[in-house]
Amino acid sequence: MSRKYFGTDGIRGRANGVITADLALRVGQATGLVFRRGEHRHRVVIGKDTRLSGYMIETAMVAGFTSVGFDVLLLGPMPTPAVAMLTRSMRADLGVMISASHNPFDDNGIKLFGPDGYKLSDDDELGIEQMIDADLSKKLAKSAALGRAKRIEGVHDRYIEFAKRTLPRQLSLEGLRVVVDCANGAAYRVVPEALWELGAEVISFGVDPDGLNINHECGSTSPQALRAKVREMRADVGIALDGDADRVVMVDEQGHLIDGDQLLAVIAESWLEDGRLSKPGIVATVMTNLGLERHLAGLGLSLVRTAVGDRYVLEQMREQGYNVGGEPSGHIILSDYATTGDGFVAALQVLAVLKKLDQPMSKVCRRFEPLPQVTKNVRYKNGTGKPTQHAKVLSVIAEAEQRLNGHGRLIVRPSGTEPVIRVTGEGDDPDLIEEVVDDIAAAITEVSTAG
Incomplete structure (x- = not known):
């Protein structure tokens, strides 16, 4: 099943573009409902990095989680691994990290951890996606069962x-x-x-x-x-x-x-x-x-x-x-x-x-000599099919593998975020690597242009 919100590392995008306060609130509600298991008092820990948009997303997620009966423990700026560790240590039902990792400040994201401190499974993420777009009005907590929120001191130590x-x-x-x-x-x-x-x-x-x-x-x-x-x-x-x-x-x-x-x-x-x-x-x-x-x-x-x-x-x-x-x-x-x-x-x-x-x-830290590596990004038009499955491209890749003859590697893979094919080669002969990468890139360009 295709994903609408989750990528390979949570939900990520431009703050107030893809990642809005409304989406953050609904993610909080949906995730809370998926993980509301048993009759105990549920809790979620929320950490963030230092992006300006973290305030907006954090506040919206607090509203979302408390509206489905989760108590929220706010950690403030903390590393992602610290949030995962504290989720387990504090016996929380969920952990949330608000971050876009190495991206610039105008992006942000939501990473989710289960009670074991591991990132969620594909099945859990799909269940949350289905909830995000559903009518949740009848699933919200009763007035007396709403969650509470508080900041936790001493988490840095x-x-x-x-x-x-x-x-x-x-x-x-x-x-x-x-x-x-x-x-x-x-x-x-x-x-x-x-x-x-x-x-x-x-x-x-x-x-x-x-x-x-x-x-x-x-x-x-x-x-x-x-x-x-x-x-x-x-x-x-x-x-x-x-x-x-x-x-x-x-x-x-x-x-x-x-x-x-x-x-x-x-x-x-x-x-x-x-x-x-x-x-x-x-x-x-x-x-x-x-x-x-x-x-x-x-x-x-x-x-x-x-x-x-x-x-x-x-x-x-x-x-x-x-x-x-x-x-x-x-x-x-x-x-x-x-x-x-x-x-x-x-x-x-x-x-x-x-x-x-x-x-x-x-x-x-100089344990081995890295082999020469070359990467070329080949952009193609959306709607032209999958260039890497074209017979001509497959033929050129097979020929390149024969030329390398076990003295190198080829990786030809589509980007997960844009219409780009990444062609990478590495091996003992840098000139040969450059040639075979160029040949594959040219073949991809040719078939995508013709398509």
């Missing part, structure tokens, strides 16, 4: 303690100079404080949110400022989170960027040595560099690939029993600790290795 407990109790970050970029987002308070409590010398920026500057020239999707700051301050390491802190990239002492693939390699190898991997391997996506797969194979570890999206990574982890997974973008899921990606907890695992090895970050 709870998340800080949770994050610190993912490290050995005796481990200290004393002696490390750390630059942290919080993207003017949800982690602007908790992460610098936690690093300071762990003993690091902390230089922070992206910690002055004004409602409009979240992810603006800062954060994990714009790490140039972090790279410059690390060099300027002669820091040992830089950490860049995104707007809701569920992803992370890092920077070494020379200002070089360390992406999610390298961070996964560090964590996987460390956990293998410590006997902490639940299975001999990790889960990643089709976009994960082949260099990582080869590196892991040399360690006797497998790499299970999924579709792009941390949701699909987590599904495979749960189904097959892996406890480490992630994406090149820095969504890293460590299921021993969290039910969703947690950029800060992932960064702490890397810092622990840095302290253990007592080596520069540039050496610790």
Whole structure:
């Protein structure tokens, strides 16, 4: 069944465009009704990032949930993984994170968590979608059964303690100079404080949110400022989170960027040595560099690939029993600790290795040489069918696979948000990769134009 509201990571769109107060209210009502199970007093925790539109959406969702009898516990600005953790910790029936992650301030979104702290299943989301557009007037709570709302104090301290407990109790970050970029987002308070409590010398920026500057020239999707700051301050390491802190990239002492693939390699190898991997391997996506797969194979570890999206990574982890997974973008899921990606907890695992090895970050986090990778986006007209299923395109892809002859990979996939086909190739011969990607892109352009 096609979806009207939910995408791969909740509901997301332009604030006061797609994401209106009316929609937020109805999502609150619909979600509350779907999860109103049993006769107990139901509760929902709601967190948000620092976008200006968060006030509007939060207030509307409070109205929606209380109108169907849910008590609402308001957390204020908190990282997405903190909301997931607190949903379980506070025995709530639901958790809500109001955020558009790494998007600019004028977007916003609604992420939903079940009582177990995991994002909702497809079936639950479809049930909510059907409720959103239904007449709910006869399903609302009676006057005496309306919900209450209150702000919860001390939640920042709870998340800080949770994050610190993912490290050995005796481990200290004393002696490390750390630059942290919080993207003017949800982690602007908790992460610098936690690093300071762990003993690091902390230089922070992206910690002055004004409602409009979240992810603006800062954060994990714009790490140039972090790279410059690390060099300027002669820091040992830089950490860049995104707007809701569920992803992370890092920077070494020379200002070089360390992406999610390298961070996964560090964590996987460390956990293998410590006997902490639940299975001999990790889960990643089709976009994960082949260099990582080869590196892991040399360690006797497998790499299970999924579709792009941390949701699909987590599904495979749960189904097959892996406890480490992630994406090149820095969504890293460590299921021993969290039910969703947690950029800060992932960064702490890397810092622990840095302290253990007592080596520069540039050496610790250069575990493999990435293979050259080329991506081209080919736009096509809506209504021209599916270019990737055309016989000519399939023929060109098959020919490209033969030319690579096992020395590279091709990924040809449609965008989930726009009429674009993304053609990615990687392999040992960069010139060959460039050629085959160009050939496939040209074939897609030809058939979509002819259609």
